[in-house]
Amino acid sequence: MKQKLLLLFISCLFSTVAIAQLGTFTDDFQTDTSTMNWFESGASPNPPTYAVDDGPSGIGDHYMTNVASGTGGPGGRMVVRNVTQWTGDYTSAGVLSIKFDARAISSDLDFRVAMNGAGGTISSTNFVTVTVGSGWQQVIISVVAADMIEVTSNAGSGFDKVATLADVNELRILSSPTPAYAGEIISATMDLDNISAGTTLGIDQFSIVNDFKISPNPSTSELNIQLSEVNDDLKVEVFDILGKRILFKDISQVNTRINVSGWESGVYLVKVSNDGSTQTKRFIKQ
Ligand SMILES: [Ca+2]
Ligand SMILES: [Ca+2]
Structure with a gap:
């Protein structure tokens, strides 16, 4: 009985402390029926949604899907944003890369990650192209300072990728042929699942290919x-x-x-x- 109470207490503790430590969790879209705090700017006509089947593991594997219309204005660009669980000090957390499974529908996508933080807005210089028809692919984008570049800044002072990596207030996953904070204007759909951070512990897993x-x-x-x-x-x-x-x-x-x-x-x-x-x-x- 004491054990059960203890477990109940622990589960309550974790449900109230919703945000796990940066670098230790995976957004797999399995545990709730939401997009796990990923969203799109303003009054988008096509915000990201939650899909039940057909993730990387097939039936029952939930994922997130986002449409971009390819027109100017809200919903035209390919980008999703997170200002909740993906904030914090990436450098201290040892986050070396952002990893996710991705699928491109109707147009090839050039996947990058971008961030806003203490030093303004930055983008990955590396990108991974996922082609239409290639199904789910694992994408790994290095986010170490050497592989990031300052893009447009909305910081009041300073414009410094190192400062941003140490104090991130927004993470973005986007498609763009060049480093960018806003996604490209493109008519396409991107499917995402298993968004996680590569840390020092996993360096051997990805560095060779990266x-x-x-x-x-x-x-x-x-x-x-x-x-x-x-x-x-x-x-x-x-x-x-x-x-x-x-x-x-x-x-x-x-x-x-x-x-x-x-x-x-x-x-x-x-x-x-x-x-x-x-x-x-x-x-x-x-
Ligand atoms: Ca999933
Ligand atoms: Ca959209």
């Missing part, structure tokens, strides 16, 4: 893929602009050279992934 570089870009004859390190499960895939996979290869070395002289000129997507993470970069064949 750090991959391609060069030269554009290129006429070869494409070099450079990783900071390799593990057992790494692979590279290349897709053409129509989404057709033209190359699939396991990666066992830090440097991989691909002969592209026979490829048609145009834009390609180079995707490097392992069990835990995926990142995609654009490559231009001249």
Whole structure:
């Protein structure tokens, strides 16, 4: 009986203290029938909503979905905002990345994260493209200072990404081809699930993929893929602009050279992934 009372007391404690420590929770949309404090600006005609089925794990996996109309004005841009559980000191919490599962409907999306805080508004310089038809993909965006850039500032004084990372009052997930605080104006739908923070504890899970570089870009004859390190499960895939996979290869070395002289000129997507993470970069064949 005492144990039951104690459990009741503990569960009451947790339900009143609703905000878990930054970096320790996952917004999986399973535990309530809401968008878990994610919202859109002003009087949007198409705010994010909660969906019951068809998340990354299929039937019964709840997720959040957001439509952007692609027109000027409210609801036209692809962005969702959070000013509740995702606020605080990212630096002290050891948050190195924001991770989420994402799906793009009707238009490809270039996923980034952005923040507002003590040093004004900042955006990730890295982005991950999720293409229409590729289903749910895990997106990992580095939010360490070196991978963030000040964009438009609404801070009264100072304009400093380090200051913002230490005192965030808003986190955004958005689509934009360039670093931005507002999302791009695009007619599309983005589905999101399992939004979480990558911390120092998980560095080995994502850093390998997160750090991959391609060069030269554009290129006429070869494409070099450079990783900071390799593990057992790494692979590279290349897709053409129509989404057709033209190359699939396991990666066992830090440097991989691909002969592209026979490829048609145009834009390609180079995707490097392992069990835990995926990142995609654009490559231009001249
Ligand atoms: Ca879910
Ligand atoms: Ca919307």
